Amino acid sequence: MPASLSSLQQTLQSFGDISRFLREGVADEDSRQLRDSLGALSMHIDEATRLRRSGADASAITARVVELAQCAREHQLFLTGLGSAWHTLYEFGAYQRALRELRDAIAAWQQALERHSAREGTCFRQFDLLAWRTLGEALLLIDMYEHDSGPQSDLSEALPPRLSAWQRVQAWLRHLRG
Template identity: 75%
Template structure:
């Protein structure tokens, strides 16, 4: 399987950049589905952050956060349906932990918005920090899965069968003559 990989030479500086990166190349169907789900999550994060930074309308911000919460829950449910090759990766567990922490931060931010709590700003900062961490873990997971599914070399997967005594003798005679 050969998939063209986009270069990571450019820096991913926004949640939208991550979403675009995730759509650029795909190794297989499972990878494509996870990338699509992550892209949706990244878009929801981007919309919530942008709304929070450009608007003072608490209702609009809360609406974005509620949508993000639903998206994060659906994404977490999606993860449970991935095959055993994903679940076997160490990075998968790390990503699931990061996603759980992100969901908790989303819930805390949403509650602070709904209660018009003075800690809303701190909750937003914590959410944004965890969003970056979670998406970083997701990119690592995708990268590790795609590298694992690539052939390591062009060598046959099984050693050649042992040669018979006649074959070894013929090879020895050929070496003597040359």
């Protein structure tokens, strides 16, 4: 297994790890701002899930979920202001759909928490699943944008192909399932 894949597997084991990974990338200004916005969303997801898994009281979890919902709303608004180079990518539409589904799952989880519903566990599991899917879609979007807008040189063609961030995440997820 390549060293980069091994290190990726060791580091991306939580939503917070994804946030740190996003901050490490070198990119243009739009890409950097998207990474920052996505990193904030990932950290809010991490905080809410960590509280839920630690068995914190429902009011503390609910407060974090409310903050998460606000962050997701702000992130979606940020997306609308990105340039046309982003909006032309197929992955952009797929990411926006995934983000809308995640926002719906956050709202359902928040409502279940506020009502002390027996469905809270089901809502949380749905949220958790959609959070991973959404962040995966975001990584793919960033990778495709940076791949399409990156500089082309003879040197890059002479080097062996390097796995994209998305390909490394996919390999890591396959390894976890296997």
